[in-house]
Amino acid sequence: MIVPSFEFLAFATAVALVLGISAKPLWRRSVLVAANLGFILTFTHDPLQLAPFAMLLVLGFAGVKLMEAYKRQPAFAVLVVALLSAFCWLKNYSFVPHGLFLPFAYLTVGMSYVFFRVLHLVIDAYQESLPAPVGVFAYISYTLNFTSFLAGPIQFYKDYLRTESQQPAVLDEPSVGRALERIIVGFFKVAIVSPLLLLAHAACVAALSTDAPFADRVLHAALVLAIFPFYLYANFSGYTDVVIGTARFLRLELPENFNHPFVSKSFIELWTRWHITLSLWLRTYVYSPLLLSLMRRFPSPRVEPWLGVLVYFITFFLIGVWHGQTAMFIALGLLLGLGVGANKIFQLSMTKALGRARYRSLCGNPVYSALSCGLTFAWLGFSLLWFWSTPGQLGGFARLLGPAEIALTFLLVVVLAAIVLTFGEKIRERLRVVAPLDSLRSPPYLRAAWCTTLAVIIVSVTVVLNAPAPHIVYRAF
Amino acid sequence: MTLDAIYQRLTTILRDVFDDDTLVAGPDLTADQVDGWDSFAHLRVILTVEKAFNTTFSAAQISSLKNVGELAELIEAKVAK
Numbered sequence: 001m002i003v004p005s006f007e008f009l010a011f012a013t014a015v016a017l018v019l020g021i022s023a024k025p026l027w028r029r030s031v032l033v034a035a036n037l038g039f040i041l042t043f044t045h046d047p048l049q050l051a052p053f054a055m056l057l058v059l060g061f062a063g064v065k066l067m068e069a070y071k072r073q074p075a076f077a078v079l080v081v082a083l084l085s086a087f088c089w090l091k092n093y094s095f096v097p098h099g100l101f102l103p104f105a106y107l108t109v110g111m112s113y114v115f116f117r118v119l120h121l122v123i124d125a126y127q128e129s130l131p132a133p134v135g136v137f138a139y140i141s142y143t144l145n146f147t148s149f150l151a152g153p154i155q156f157y158k159d160y161l162r163t164e165s166q167q168p169a170v171l172d173e174p175s176v177g178r179a180l181e182r183i184i185v186g187f188f189k190v191a192i193v194s195p196l197l198l199l200a201h202a203a204c205v206a207a208l209s210t211d212a213p214f215a216d217r218v219l220h221a222a223l224v225l226a227i228f229p230f231y232l233y234a235n236f237s238g239y240t241d242v243v244i245g246t247a248r249f250l251r252l253e254l255p256e257n258f259n260h261p262f263v264s265k266s267f268i269e270l271w272t273r274w275h276i277t278l279s280l281w282l283r284t285y286v287y288s289p290l291l292l293s294l295m296r297r298f299p300s301p302r303v304e305p306w307l308g309v310l311v312y313f314i315t316f317f318l319i320g321v322w323h324g325q326t327a328m329f330i331a332l333g334l335l336l337g338l339g340v341g342a343n344k345i346f347q348l349s350m351t352k353a354l355g356r357a358r359y360r361s362l363c364g365n366p367v368y369s370a371l372s373c374g375l376t377f378a379w380l381g382f383s384l385l386w387f388w389s390t391p392g393q394l395g396g397f398a399r400l401l402g403p404a405e406i407a408l409t410f411l412l413v414v415v416l417a418a419i420v421l422t423f424g425e426k427i428r429e430r431l432r433v434v435a436p437l438d439s440l441r442s443p444p445y446l447r448a449a450w451c452t453t454l455a456v457i458i459v460s461v462t463v464v465l466n467a468p469a470p471h472i473v474y475r476a477f
Numbered sequence: 478m479t480l481d482a483i484y485q486r487l488t489t490i491l492r493d494v495f496d497d498d499t500l501v502a503g504p505d506l507t508a509d510q511v512d513g514w515d516s517f518a519h520l521r522v523i524l525t526v527e528k529a530f531n532t533t534f535s536a537a538q539i540s541s542l543k544n545v546g547e548l549a550e551l552i553e554a555k556v557a558k
Contacts, residue, residue, distance in 0.1 A: 127535035158535070224508075268515075283516060284540035291520050308517040344517075356512055 001042040004187045004242040016249040025165035039146035047477040049106045058207045060118030076126045093325045110149040112477045116142045116410040123386045147247040151474035153257045154277040168251035168340035179248035186241025188232045188454045191469035197231035221409040225381035239472040287315045313337040335383040374418030483549045504546030
């Protein structure tokens with residue numbers, strides 16, 4: 001099933017209606033478990049294609065129960081390694097010997113996100129941080145939650161339980177309106193905005209040629225770098241809007257995954273605004289434990305900041321590698337790691353050189369702030385080259401532009417992004433006061449007109465013009 | 478150990494970690510209100526608290542703390558065990 005699609009919304013509506021029969025925890029959990037399984041069966045009915053996914057789930061559940069009963073470090077370590085190995089094997093990572101791959105097609109959609117939830121349960125069971133022992137139905141309800149099955153958001157178990165069975169979210173008139181608006185806006189982003197941006201991006205890639213004049217070449221290269229982050233944002237945040245809105249109709253509350261990422265003034269800040277739940281997961285289970293253990297081992301105030309840089313690098317390298325199974329994604333990981341590592345070193349050096357107060361004052365300077373924003377965006381766009389292109393394309397770009405034009409393109413993106421994003425943010429702030437479409441304080445007729453317009457465009461394009469919403473990019477991870 | 482005593486020790490720890498003698502640990506104090514309290518500084522606070530109170534925190538506990546009040550209550554619960 002494609003998310004978002006009218007089919008998905010119809011499915012969720014049916015689930016919401018059945019859920020509404022009773023608010024009793026047992027009823028809610030039973031309906032949600034049945035809905036999750038029904039949702040997965042829309043991808044395949046073949047038991048063989050479902051078996052590897054089921055095996056990972058069974059291994060995870062057995063691991064959780066083992067950790068609840070037997071909290072021994074060696075068993076925990078073996079279990080984590082077994083889960084990681086099973087995941088990498090089933091996801092066909094390139095470092096796994098190809099001879100070990102399963103010789104048939106099977107379901108991998110949503111596997112990464114389910115894996116994050118399973119690992120969270122295992123670790124928290126070991127560290128006695130789960131609110132209660134995990135039953136099999138609670139496990140299925142949580143790990144396979146159909147509203148966030150495909151690409152998150154990644155929710156922690158305790159937070160999921162709160163609205164799943166303990167205290168379902170309020171579904172009054174304002175929250176229904178808000179959820180509906182969120183679905184429409186998200187659907188619009190995925191079905192209309194992201195395909196248009198992808199078309200524009202493809203046109204700029206096609207326009208890059210040696211025959212083009214120097215200025216055109218650099219401008220098109222800059223647009224190639226700059227458009228893709230916007231496309232990815234429209235696609236992924238649109239999906240997130242739809243599932244958060246949909247979940248609300250089931251009286252479930254999902255966590256936010258985006259918070260205006262392009263206003264970030266540093267690469268480190270970007271990751272607190274982009275794919276927030278993945279960043280939080282990695283901060284909880286990779287960054288913090290690893291850095292704490294290194295700080296305990298090397299207890300020197302002079303070394304500690306450098307340990308921080310190293311662990312930042314490792315964490316974001318893992319984010320890059322998680323995105324895909326090939327060498328291109330290792331390069332993406334290195335670039336992301338380099339981005340946050342260099343960012344942290346710069347912060348440390350500036351704080352040391354200027355002192356905390358003067359550095360804070362510098363960060364507040366509008367020109368410095370705009371340029372920081374532009375640099376952050378440009379580094380994201382540059383890193384994402386390894387996300388969307390092929391090695392052949394990358395080689396072609398490098399030969400076509402050469403080092404000087406690549407550097408000039410990067411600088412152009414920094415400056416243009418600094419101007420456009422800064423003014424864009426000012427306009428957004430102004431609009432929030434004049435015509436606050438995203439606020440409950442705005443007149444209802446204005447919001448209704450806005451959403452109706454978007455809905456008409458969505459229906460016109462997806463139904464009348466027969467151009468259904470594309471798959472979301474993160475579905476592949 | 479009383480909550481007051483925990484806050485007193487937390488005040489000493491925060492002043493030491495952030496090199497700021499004006500800091501006072503209170504239940505509503507958050508990372509956003511303290512200059513330099515980022516994810517790295519957060520772990521320095523946690524490590525110092527672990528040493529001072531002779532306790533340890535789980536990964537989930539470290540990341541879920543929203544303010545100093547939650548940290549103090551967590552310490553109180555752990556010390557009481």
